[in-house]
Amino acid sequence: MTQSTETTSATIWLSKGAFEKLTAELEYLKGPRRQEVLAEITAARDEGDLKENGGYHAAREEQGKLEGQIQQLEALLQKADSTVPEDDNIVSVGKLVTFKFEGDDDDEAETRLIASIEMKDYAGGIEISSAASPVGEALIGAGVGDAVTYEGPRGPLKVEILKIEVFTA
Structure with missing residues (x-):
């Protein structure tokens, strides 16, 4: 390991x-x-x-x-x-990231686990984004309150990070 x-x-x-x-x-x-x-x-x-x-x-x-x-x-x-990531409010692999798309209300926020697809059966139904995916790549290194932009299928998308937690399950 x-x-x-x-x-x-x-x-x-x-x-x-x-x-x-x-x-x-x-x-x-x-x-x-x-x-x-x-x-x-x-x-x-x-x-x-x-x-x-x-x-x-x-x-x-x-x-x-x-x-x-x-x-x-x-x-x-x-x-x-399987190293537990540091609880430093910075997006990295092994963390749950709650974000909302620009223009959406907070109640439309999404939570994703930044991890590899091998975690899909162990994430408790939480959607996974790989660190190499467009959204994962944009989120890595950002902090709570940051807004990041990534290239979506229909053009650029901007998201604001609302919460970052270490995934422990």
């Missing part, structure tokens, strides 16, 4: 909770789940002729999928950074 809240192409920021859940999932896949699949292969192999043994081929396919999942999780966790 790296020790910086700066996310580069080599690192992926994950909350501590997400990191722990993914680590537990990897342990399950490498342990009990892998043993289950191997038992399925053995049982199907014991049925005889492997050429026409659908159960055997299905179990081998499941084994391939499982090994692919394991490799993906291992690669993700090797690149993971």
Whole structure:
């Protein structure tokens, strides 16, 4: 695990909770789940002729999928950074940013987590913006009360930052 809240192409920021859940999932896949699949292969192999043994081929396919999942999780966790960002009211990776678009009322404010897409299942339904996305790139380094402009699909958009919080889930 790296020790910086700066996310580069080599690192992926994950909350501590997400990191722990993914680590537990990897342990399950490498342990009990892998043993289950191997038992399925053995049982199907014991049925005889492997050429026409659908159960055997299905179990081998499941084994391939499982090994692919394991490799993906291992690669993700090797690149993971779960350092809690500093609570300094400056937008950075790992923070929730509440902002409103120019001309909108405060009750139309949006909150987004600045993080990589790998956090989508662990963000509690909060929309995620990557630090490399146009809005994420514009927000990084800004503070509460700052107005930033970024290029949207239909032209420039200006947002005002209302609140910044460290994401802890």
